[in-house]
Amino acid sequence: MLTRIDHIGIACFDLDKTVEFYRATYGFEVFHTEINEEQGVREAMLRINGTDDGGASYLQLLEPTREDSAVGKWLAKNGEGVHHIAFGTADVDGDAEAVRNKGVRVLYDTPRRGSMGSRITFLHPKDCHGVLTELVTAADPGAAEH
């Protein structure tokens, strides 16, 4: 069961400048940064609020590490903006299977590694009214600090 908006994934050309925009404009601070070579992204997680399922909601700022990554190709086509949205669940495997059985294309056979040790999968945007949708099970759902 999906119990929270886990994050909003935002693609940007320059991660450092975008992080600085969110800090200077709204006071949002970086909670975590990492490079995910499999996804081809360098990313920063900005924790916005806690959620009543014991998790949290983040902005995930994404800069491609290579032009042929999914985010790199998306940026070249669309420019900066919201790349995907992610719902948090305690059981990404079960929820991905349930969604697949309803006819929605799930992009990975089994979940892969996402931010902060999470396990993630994506649903095809053409099956989701144009929204690239991620399902995520956090390694530490209530993470309040590093």
Add this chain to the structure above:
Amino acid sequence: MLTRIDHIGIACFDLDKTVEFYRATYGFEVFHTEINEEQGVREAMLRINGTDDGGASYLQLLEPTREDSAVGKWLAKNGEGVHHIAFGTADVDGDAEAVRNKGVRVLYDTPRRGSMGSRITFLHPKDCHGVLTELVTAADPGAAEH
């Protein structure tokens, strides 16, 4: 101060079909519906989770009521997808003014009426790394039911 992800605004061609997609696929139920003539949208709010500032996070599904509305023009250009993101604050007037003073274009001189009696304004996406960004003060931040 912005204290939560208040909602993700998603533009769609057919609100009823999109509501049914979110219900059938994820079990998300409609919390509230309304027509906002000023914005030129018919909308459904799906409440996803409560937030630790006493508010909640929603998906806001938006169908234009006229082609020349902002959402209607956006849909004609982009197709279905994420139209904007919204951050919740107890003081939309003060936060809009603070953001304006940092050089970000605020689209309304004073906040207008948003979903469920809220007061809202928008920030220019070109000043926000491609993300149309809404600031919202809810009428009833912790609304748990109608």
